[in-house]
Amino acid sequence: xxxxxxxxxVTKRELPTVDDALYAAEGxxxxxxxxxxxxxxLSGLSLDxxxxxxxxxxxxxxxxxxxxxxxxxxxxxxxxxxxxRRRTRSVAMPRSLTLA
Numbered sequence: 227x228x229x230x231x232x233x234x235x236v237t238k239r240e241l242p243t244v245d246d247a248l249y250a251a252e253g254x255x256x257x258x259x260x261x262x263x264x265x266x267x268l269s270g271l272s273l274d275x276x277x278x279x280x281x282x283x284x285x286x287x288x289x290x291x292x293x294x295x296x297x298x299x300x301x302x303x304x305x306x307x308x309x310x311r312r313r314t315r316s317v318a319m320p321r322s323l324t325l326a
Contacts, residue, residue, distance in 0.1 A: 241270045244279040 242250065244265065251264035266276040 242268055244269050244276060248280055
């Protein structure tokens with residue numbers, strides 16, 4: 227049997243980033259101010275720093291989710307778009323092939 231060596235383990239503790247803390251706080255509470263307080267406690271930052279980061283994160287998400295619709299049709303041409311809904315085809319099975 228091999229000899230057991232003395233092994234020393236060092237645990238490194240890092241605080242979460244502001245984004246990680248905000249994400250974790252989102253699952254804990256629905257109130258926005260409470261989320262900011264929880265995220266500040268988790269990340270070890272002040273409430274004002276977390277609020278600034280949350281506002282920046284919200285602005286970035288708003289940029290990504292903005293829907294832009296542009297039209298190349300000029301208003302004086304009188305063009306119109308008509309959307310028609312087609313019925314789906316239904317396939318009728320003979321009764322002799324149905325399961326039951």
